Amino acid sequence: MIAEFWTEWGTDITEAFWQTLLMTGISLAISILIGLPLGILLVMTRKGGQAENRVFYSIVNTIINIIRSIPFIILLFLLLPLTRALIGTTIGVEGVILPLVVYTAPYIARLMESALLEVNKGVIEAYESMGISTSKIIWSVILREARSTMILGLTIATIGLIGATAMAGLVGAGGLGDLAYQYGHLRFEPVVMYVVIIILIILVQAMQTLGNVLARRLRKD
Amino acid sequence: MIELKNVSKTFTTGKKKVEALKDVSLKINKGEIYGVIGFSGAGKSTLIRCANLLERPTEGEVCIDGVDLTKLKKSQLRKTRGKIGMIFQHFNLLTTATVYENVARPLKLSKVPKHEIKERVDKYLKIVGLEEKKHVYPAQLSGGQKQRVAIARALAQEPEVLLSDEATSALDPNTTSSILELLLRVNKELGITIFLITHELDVIQRICDRVGVMHHGELVEEGSVIDVFTKPEHPQTRKFVFDEANFQVPDSVKKGLSATGRLVSLTFIGEASNEPFLAAITKKFDVVPSILAGGIDQLKASSVGKLLIHLQGDAAEVERAISYLEAQHVTVEEVAS
Ligand SMILES: Nc1ncnc2c1ncn2[C@@H]1O[C@H](COP(=O)(O)OP(=O)(O)O)[C@@H](O)[C@H]1O
Ligand SMILES: [Mg+2]
Numbered sequence: 001m002i003a004e005f006w007t008e009w010g011t012d013i014t015e016a017f018w019q020t021l022l023m024t025g026i027s028l029a030i031s032i033l034i035g036l037p038l039g040i041l042l043v044m045t046r047k048g049g050q051a052e053n054r055v056f057y058s059i060v061n062t063i064i065n066i067i068r069s070i071p072f073i074i075l076l077f078l079l080l081p082l083t084r085a086l087i088g089t090t091i092g093v094e095g096v097i098l099p100l101v102v103y104t105a106p107y108i109a110r111l112m113e114s115a116l117l118e119v120n121k122g123v124i125e126a127y128e129s130m131g132i133s134t135s136k137i138i139w140s141v142i143l144r145e146a147r148s149t150m151i152l153g154l155t156i157a158t159i160g161l162i163g164a165t166a167m168a169g170l171v172g173a174g175g176l177g178d179l180a181y182q183y184g185h186l187r188f189e190p191v192v193m194y195v196v197i198i199i200l201i202i203l204v205q206a207m208q209t210l211g212n213v214l215a216r217r218l219r220k221d
Numbered sequence: 222m223i224e225l226k227n228v229s230k231t232f233t234t235g236k237k238k239v240e241a242l243k244d245v246s247l248k249i250n251k252g253e254i255y256g257v258i259g260f261s262g263a264g265k266s267t268l269i270r271c272a273n274l275l276e277r278p279t280e281g282e283v284c285i286d287g288v289d290l291t292k293l294k295k296s297q298l299r300k301t302r303g304k305i306g307m308i309f310q311h312f313n314l315l316t317t318a319t320v321y322e323n324v325a326r327p328l329k330l331s332k333v334p335k336h337e338i339k340e341r342v343d344k345y346l347k348i349v350g351l352e353e354k355k356h357v358y359p360a361q362l363s364g365g366q367k368q369r370v371a372i373a374r375a376l377a378q379e380p381e382v383l384l385s386d387e388a389t390s391a392l393d394p395n396t397t398s399s400i401l402e403l404l405l406r407v408n409k410e411l412g413i414t415i416f417l418i419t420h421e422l423d424v425i426q427r428i429c430d431r432v433g434v435m436h437h438g439e440l441v442e443e444g445s446v447i448d449v450f451t452k453p454e455h456p457q458t459r460k461f462v463f464d465e466a467n468f469q470v471p472d473s474v475k476k477g478l479s480a481t482g483r484l485v486s487l488t489f490i491g492e493a494s495n496e497p498f499l500a501a502i503t504k505k506f507d508v509v510p511s512i513l514a515g516g517i518d519q520l521k522a523s524s525v526g527k528l529l530i531h532l533q534g535d536a537a538e539v540e541r542a543i544s545y546l547e548a549q550h551v552t553v554e555e556v557a558s
Contacts, residue, residue, distance in 0.1 A: 122313035126371075127327065129273050130378055131302030136330045145317055221316040221360035 009192060012179060017199060020175040023093050023165040027100035028158055034105040035157075038064075039112025040138060050134045064106040072103050072164045076171055096165070096173035104161050111153030119145045148219040155211025159204050166200065176200060222414050223249040223272055223382060228281035230267050241267040242278070243438040249382075249431075254408050254415040254521075256425045256446075258461060259435030265418035268435065269386050272416060273305045274298060285382070303331065306375030306413075310387035312367040314359045314374075320346065321355045324374045331378070345373040348411075349403060365396035372403060376411070383407065385417035389424060397421075401428050405521075422461055426450070426520050434458045450518070450525050451488045451552050470513055470529060475556065478513075482533035485543065488552040491523035498549050499530070506542040508534035529556065 042060060045053040070078070079099045080090050089095045119142050127137045143150075166177025176196045184193025230242040241264045249255040259265045270276035271283055274290050283290045285301060293301060314323050324342045333341070346352045349369040359367055368388060375383055385404070389397040405428050407413050419425065425432050425446060432449050434442040436457040442449060453459045463486070478484050489498075499510050515528040532539045543553050 120313065120316075122309055122311055123315060125275060126307065126309065126313040126374075127330075129275055129302060129305070129307040129384075130327045130331070130375075131299035132327060132330045133299060140326060140330055141315065145315060147317065218317065220318075220358040 005191065005195075009195070012183075013176075013192075013195065013199070016174065016176045016179040016196075019093055019173075020162065020165050020177070020203075023096060023100065023168065023173065023175055024158065024161050026093075027097050027104055027165075028154075028161055030097070030101045031104035031108050031157070031161075032154070034101065035108025036112050038105070038109035039116060040142075042109060042113040043116045043142075044134075044138075050137075060109075064109055067102065067106045068110070072099070073167055073170070075099055075103055076168065080171070091172040092174055096168040096171065100161060100164055100168065103164055104157055107160065108154070108157045111157055112150060115146045115149035115153050116142055118149055148215045151211055151215040151218065155208060155215075158207050158211075162200065162204060162207070222251040222286065223416060224282075224284040224287075225268075225271065226282040226284065228268075228271055228278045228283065230264075230271060230276060231279045240438050242271070244281075245435075245438075245440045246281075247433055247440060247443065249414060249416050251381075251414055252408075252412060253430045254404070254417070254428050255431050255433070256429035257416075257418045257433045257435055257440075258420065258422065258425050259418075259457075260420060263435040264438040265420075265435055266386055267438075269384050269416060269418045272382075272384055273302055273307060275307075303378055304381045305384060306378055306380035306382070307384040307386070308368065308371045308375055308388045310390045312359075312364075312371045314367060314370055316359055319356050319358055320351060320362070320370050323359065323370050324377050327374060328377055341377045341379075342373075345376045348376065348407075349373045363396070364392050365400060368392065368396075368400055369403065372400075372407070376407065376413075380413065382414045382416060385415060387419055388417065390419065390421065397424070404428055426518055428521055430521065434461065446520055447490060447522060447525065450520065451490055474513075478531045482509075482531055483539050483543075484513075484529070484531055484556040486554045486556050487526075487528040487530060487546065488554070489526050489550065491525075498546060498551060499528075501549075502542040502545055505545065506534070507538045508532050508542045510542075 038060065042057065043049055044051040045057040045060075047054075047057075067075075076096075076099045079102060083090050083095055083098045087094055087098060123145065124137055124141060127141050165173070165175050166180070169175055169178030169181045172178065176199060180193045180196035183189040184196065225245055225247050228242055228245045229240070232239040232241055245268060247255075257265050257268060267276055271278050274283060278291065281291075285305065288301065290298060290301060315326065318326060321342055324345060325338050328338045328341060343352065346355060349372050351366060351369050351373065354362065354366065359370065362370065371388075383404075388404075389400050392400060401424060404415060404417075408415050408428075415428075417424065417429070429446050431444065432446050433440050434449070434455060434457055436455070441455040442453070442458045449458060450462055453462045475484060499512075502508055502510060509532070511531045511533070513529045513531060515526070517524050517526045532542060534542070546553050
């Protein structure tokens, strides 16, 4: 029975699986590239930070809050015109990267901000007292000390992102969510849906375990 | 070496203003250990943090070797900070780096040549007695060992001055002793000037040459540790010195005794304690001294003895006995009953 199912659906499921990984991977990478520096800037420009800047902080802070309060499914449709204008298409993996990044980058910025804020102020001060420059302190002290918490944050963001890619199926993005929706729901093949759900569960579990192991290994206290 | 000139610092949080330092001036000479003592909230941390501009004074100058830090550019300030090491109450080590890396990383970041980093780290870990713990993470060390790593980290910068913000306040008495020993050695053998703040009298007694007393943001008394110990002037200083030497005589006892004579405390330095001055006053004057309590404090340079005695006798005779004691360099204080 399993063999039968696999001959019928194997290619579709494998393809959808890779699409999901691709969407997650690309948007995660871009979101980190945007979110991490943003998180650092938030920490630096906040009150008492190394480069305190009220205006910058409140603007970025507010934008992040606004985006974070829009559910992804709405963001997806809201951004359709922008996606079309910027990317040229709104379907397939390319079509969904922009909304995924807009959704995830602010989240990562927040998670990174809170991870960085956890670093002991005293250690930062000790390095300041040794005449070490702010940029070096950020790289070699704050980011290093926060690694473990940052990994846990990124794990949470990645899992959220996997969930969002599944929703992106609604606009024909491909991937596991699309498969489950198209066949499981619209063409009534519930088994396909169940298999996709199981794959998603395993994927999320694997991500969380990987994150936990990495974070534990980086943690020394 | 370090000179604070008319330093004031006001913190403004919202509408509330806290004057943490009010016109404080002090000078720390090369090679000495200078301690500032004060109760919590007196402004000690703010003071020491002004010495390397971790806290920028609202007013006043902070001079290191004659250079006013408040006038330096950022990059120059960073360079000067290299000459000033600092240790803290809570050690402030990297938790994700080994002991070795904790000492080495600041050197790497300050662009010290590679081979020299290894040499320096090994040298200073040896001085603080932690060469065996090189590859251990701070979480596996005791408080005292963590402070040793922090000291090694500061020393590895090869500073001229070491600032210590309550470095022993989180440690138990035995560990405190061993850290104080280490600081003394750092001062003597490496010739590093030490500026420390503490709320523990013991720290001042054991390693400081000079002491300043802070109270509500002001430096209310200053002098050599012996002078301040034997002749405290400001009420706050007396609180510190006599609180230690209060001898815990119950008030009811004190009252009873002051009805029959005078209750005085005697303070004397080192040599004076060799002379049997109590025996002498019994012989020379018609007074009967009885000792209620006593003790000797070992200071860095000498010892200071304190006695709480009751002098019974004719008022004029007691007065003469007291004058005699004062002539013997014994400080006599009336004890309020
Ligand atoms: N960053 C700060 N912001 C506002 N008030 C502060 C700050 N740092 C210290 N203070 C205030 O300044 C006073 C002196 O503090 P501090 O120097 O830490 O005293 P100490 O070290 O003697 O306990 C206290 O009243 C404290 O609340
Ligand atoms: Mg303090």
